[in-house]
Amino acid sequence: xxTISISxxxxxxxxxxxxxxxxxxxxxxxxxxxxAIVPIEEMEEKAYHxxxxxxxxxxxxxxxxxxLTKINTDDLWx
Numbered sequence: 001x002x003t004i005s006i007s008x009x010x011x012x013x014x015x016x017x018x019x020x021x022x023x024x025x026x027x028x029x030x031x032x033x034x035x036a037i038v039p040i041e042e043m044e045e046k047a048y049h050x051x052x053x054x055x056x057x058x059x060x061x062x063x064x065x066x067x068l069t070k071i072n073t074d075d076l077w078x
Contacts, residue, residue: 001023001024001025001026002016002019002023002024002025002026003025003026003027003028003034004016004025004026004027004028005027005028005029006027006028006029009027016037017037020037020038020039021039024036024037024038025037
């Protein structure tokens, strides 16, 4: 694991991108802000948090089982 400054990264971008293929490289920007350089193949891109997806699944199942509350939209703005 390497932690470097933004200015060091700017001066040696290719070097640190090559290193990032083998080990973690962190860019320290100051005031507690740190970023990771990660090859795109290693990114865990998830559109939604797993807890949110679980809630959606439970809601769909509840709806199928008739466990829901119907709201008359005509009464919403009265």
